[in-house]
Structure formats: C-alpha cells, structure tokens
Amino acid sequence: MKIRYFLLLAAILITIISCKKDGGALSIKLQSVSSNIVPVGSDLSITLQFTSTGSPIDTIFMNRFRINQDSASVPTVTTESIIIPASYPGSAKGQLQFDLDYNLFLATAQTPPTYGNPPQNESDSMIFKFIAKDAANHVSDTVTTGLIVIQR
16 A cells, blocks of 8 residues: 555656756747737737747747638638847847738738728738747747737
C-alpha cells in the first residue's frame, strides 16, 4: 500500500518538474485600436505592448477572422506571419504598432455583397488575433481585438 502512494507521489513530482518552463516568458497585450469602424480607403492601426524575459521577439502571427452576418458570405480566416526585422533592438519591453493598409489587409472580398437601392457595398466585420513568438520558440497568449467594421 505504501509503495502505491510512493509511486503516485513520484509520478506527480515528475509531471510537475517536466512541465516547468525554462525561464523564458513572453506576453503581449492589446494597447490600442485606432477605430472600431474603418471608413473606405482608411488604414487601421493596432498597437500591442510586449514583455519578454527570454529571447527577443522574432515573429508575430496575425489571424484575420471575417465574420459577415450575410448568409451569402462565407466566414474566412487568413493568417499572416510578420517577421520582425533584424534591425529591431530586441528590447525586453516595448510596443509594436501594426498599420494595416486598407487594400492589402482590410478589404478582403473581391466583390462585396450589395444591399439597398441604389446598391451599396456591404461592410466587412472582422476580428484580429495576434500571437508572438521569440527566438527561443516561446509563444505568447493570444490577444484579440473586438469586432471591427470595415466599410466598403
């Protein structure tokens, strides 16, 4: 009976020790979004705060979730990998600002659905998610914007 308890305790300790992190911590937080409604032709600016106690951040993954409510629209997810330039100073704390061009990152539908008379283009509804990765392959938690409407 004592051997069972000993083996159970040993298994729990091995599990705890094997799950211990190697000292590198990486976190990002959403600091600001320039607007929740983006007019036609305008860009969107998203600023993230970061803290890294290990290696410097080398990649940001950005997911765009298109969430139009129109039944004719199919929700799409697009992932972009943004490589941080080598000239980046590798600070332990700071901000990363992403200026998303209207035509490259925001207007995703080639031919947007129309409504009304005279016909008007339907707006896009999007949510952006960001994940950071450092040079030692530590990954941050996911940061999510609220719903952002892209007018077209």
